[in-house]
Amino acid sequence: MPTHVALLRGINVGKGNRVAMADLRAAVESLGHTDVRTYINSGNVVFTSDEPDSVVLAEALEGRIAEAVGLTLTVLVLSRAEFAVAVGNNPYPDEPDPKKVHAVFRSSDMGDGDVAALAAAQERAAAKGSRDTGTVRGRVLYLHLPDGMGRSELAAQLGKLPKGTDGGGTARNWATVRKLEAMLDA
Incomplete structure (x- = not known):
């Protein structure tokens, strides 16, 4: 089953x-x-x-x-x-701290407008000195937040964007993603 x-x-x-x-x-x-x-x-x-x-x-x-x-x-x-597939698509596999990588799962692929909004948010965050990055692969937005979610300028910028029908998706840190992967395989 x-x-x-x-x-x-x-x-x-x-x-x-x-x-x-x-x-x-x-x-x-x-x-x-x-x-x-x-x-x-x-x-x-x-x-x-x-x-x-x-x-x-x-x-x-x-x-x-x-x-x-x-x-x-x-x-x-x-x-x-x-x-x-979502686990395999992680563009930040070399980050040793799984709490610094987050996957935002969406109900559908991000459209061109969403991708452009992400790029603009990254530019605004970088202008404020942020090292945060985001990468879209299919239905998942991967965030690399070297200074943590609580201090993330990119996360703050993304929080200001329109949410869409799925509320903007739902985020999990990479430690949780890996635990869920293990539970799926158990």
Whole structure:
């Protein structure tokens, strides 16, 4: 049976959108998915399902989570193969600190306007002395933030851009990406 990862956007950040992982697992299981496992408290769920279509899975999860916990959240689902491609496309594999590389997963490829906005944001950040860089590969924006996310001028610039229908995607640091990869392969 195919294995997938669901990435929920914006839960358990600060005091808003609190979701207990036990409740999240129960919501996913209630749709008939099996081998449901969560990783840390930020909306990462690995599960198996007979449904191969990631979009269908994401829509069903969004609806069920809204019913179960009363929150309307963006959910992105990637198959094991899609996630493996995202891992393999990392343009910053030599960064030794996995917390300095982030993957922003999007529901669709970034268009030319999005890529141009990223380039402009990088230019503004560089003008302020930032060493941050971003690279788009398919549905994923990879960020290399040598001074960390909390001090990132590029992240601050990107936060000012229009978010689109998927809320601008959902970010995970590379340590989390690698853990999810291991869970998908377990």
